[in-house]
Amino acid sequence: MLLLSGQTDKYIRFYHTKAWHDARQETLTRQHYLCQDCLRDGKITVAKTVHHMVPLRDAWDKRLDQDNLEVICLEHHNQEHPEKGSGNKKYFKHEAAVKKRSDVFKFSSNKDDDKLFW
Numbered sequence: 001m002l003l004l005s006g007q008t009d010k011y012i013r014f015y016h017t018k019a020w021h022d023a024r025q026e027t028l029t030r031q032h033y034l035c036q037d038c039l040r041d042g043k044i045t046v047a048k049t050v051h052h053m054v055p056l057r058d059a060w061d062k063r064l065d066q067d068n069l070e071v072i073c074l075e076h077h078n079q080e081h082p083e084k085g086s087g088n089k090k091y092f093k094h095e096a097a098v099k100k101r102s103d104v105f106k107f108s109s110n111k112d113d114d115k116l117f118w
């Protein structure tokens, strides 16, 4: 169970708003799903992450500003957020996937338990 401060909660809620999904989609389309950092190095890398160049906590007003958004690959994104530690994102994704699977498993085994014990 994660305990989140009010501020963190605000940022997480933001990522679930339609306004963000629209802004993110616009950035992806505008930048053709290509990591802008890789592009600057002359590399073509397809990516689906949209990054706030000035972080949300420093520029809440720019959260939907296209000038503050860019497509970024996972590798570059981890470099942009050293405070998260590299690979953290992958770890969380993995955790979520495992959790989903065990929920499904629990659900079906609970059914059997119901028959046996209730």
Ligand SMILES: [Zn+2]
Residues within 6 Å of the ligand: 035, 036, 037, 038, 039, 045, 072, 073, 074, 075, 076
């Ligand atoms: Zn990149």
Ligand SMILES: [Zn+2]
Residues within 6 Å of the ligand: 050, 051, 052, 077, 080, 081
């Ligand atoms: Zn970012």
